[in-house]
Amino acid sequence: MQILQNFNKAFESKARLGIMSVLMVNDEVSFIVLKDLLSMTDGNLATHLRALEEANYIAFKKEFIGRKPSTVYSVTDEGKKAFNEHLNELEKFIKGS
Amino acid sequence: MNEHLENLKEIRSLMERSSKFLSLSGLSGISAGVCALLGAWYAHQKIHIDALYLLFDPVVRQEIVPLLLIDAAFVLIGALLSGAFFTIRKARKQGLNVWNSTSKRLLNSMLVPLFAGGIFCLGLIYNGFFWIAFPATLVFYGIALVNASKYTVRDTYYLGMGEIVLGIISLFLARWNLIFWAAGFGVLHIVYGVVMYFKYDKITA
Numbered sequence: 001m002q003i004l005q006n007f008n009k010a011f012e013s014k015a016r017l018g019i020m021s022v023l024m025v026n027d028e029v030s031f032i033v034l035k036d037l038l039s040m041t042d043g044n045l046a047t048h049l050r051a052l053e054e055a056n057y058i059a060f061k062k063e064f065i066g067r068k069p070s071t072v073y074s075v076t077d078e079g080k081k082a083f084n085e086h087l088n089e090l091e092k093f094i095k096g097s
Numbered sequence: 098m099n100e101h102l103e104n105l106k107e108i109r110s111l112m113e114r115s116s117k118f119l120s121l122s123g124l125s126g127i128s129a130g131v132c133a134l135l136g137a138w139y140a141h142q143k144i145h146i147d148a149l150y151l152l153f154d155p156v157v158r159q160e161i162v163p164l165l166l167i168d169a170a171f172v173l174i175g176a177l178l179s180g181a182f183f184t185i186r187k188a189r190k191q192g193l194n195v196w197n198s199t200s201k202r203l204l205n206s207m208l209v210p211l212f213a214g215g216i217f218c219l220g221l222i223y224n225g226f227f228w229i230a231f232p233a234t235l236v237f238y239g240i241a242l243v244n245a246s247k248y249t250v251r252d253t254y255y256l257g258m259g260e261i262v263l264g265i266i267s268l269f270l271a272r273w274n275l276i277f278w279a280a281g282f283g284v285l286h287i288v289y290g291v292v293m294y295f296k297y298d299k300i301t302a
Contacts, residue, residue, distance in 0.1 A: 026197075
């Protein structure tokens with residue numbers, strides 16, 4: 001189980017992995033689209049987003065689309081690096097077992 | 098171990114799904130189809146024939162061709178404007194700016210075949226191969242759709258294939274040129290639009 005220690009705790013849940021993978025291939029993704037893609041509830045998604053944000057892995061901004069406010073998320077450089085490292089660890093783990 | 102494999106699969110599928118432009122509205126397809134049908138109906142009213150290769154008479158042709166070109170331009174503008182309207186509306190509902198990386202990719206992949214096709218068809222008309230321009234627009238549009246289908250819902254692939262097949266058949270059944278054109282740009286768009294509407298729009302709307 002020693003190898004598991006290299007896994008990033010911030011990406012432990014499936015939801016957070018999902019959020020990160022969507023943000024990795026898109027410049028910006030709105031809350032509504034994330035919710036749709038991951039089929040999560042508002043509260044659940046918001047909690048995971050906040051955790052990733054506190055780790056400085058993602059950034060958000062509020063903007064207006066027409067007259068409606070929309071929160072748009074993007075991945076930070078730090079987040080990209082951490083996620084890639086996490087994927088490498090995952091790969092190592094799967095190859096090793 | 099199994100859990101990690103599951104996670105990887107999920108990541109892969111999310112990356113693929115989320116990099117597609119999913120704001121194309123079914124209503125865009127329907128409105129574009131209606132524009133095409135109106136255009137074809139107007140053309141039919143003006144020339145009273147469906148077999149465009151019968152337009153041999155140079156005098157008649159000089160009269161008809163500009164008229165049909167203007168008609169076609171109206172169809173194109175109408176289809177683009179109404180199509181853009183419904184798609185922008187759907188994107189807004191999803192909290193998205195319509196001009197994002199996925200829509201740019203989609204447009205880029207359509208632009209090359211459409212541009213080449215458009216010039217090719219103008220060349221055909223310029224050289225007097227008027228009736229071939231109609232099937233050619235279907236074929237080139239179909240190719241553009243098939244090419245673009247990687248960046249949006251899979252259904253556009255089948256729409257594109259349908260357009261190509263209709264275009265090719267109509268090359269050999271020149272009698273029904275205009276009807277095939279109306280079927281491709283009108284009926285097929287409407288059918289596709291209705292399918293899309295019930296498959297995707299109803300859920301998010």
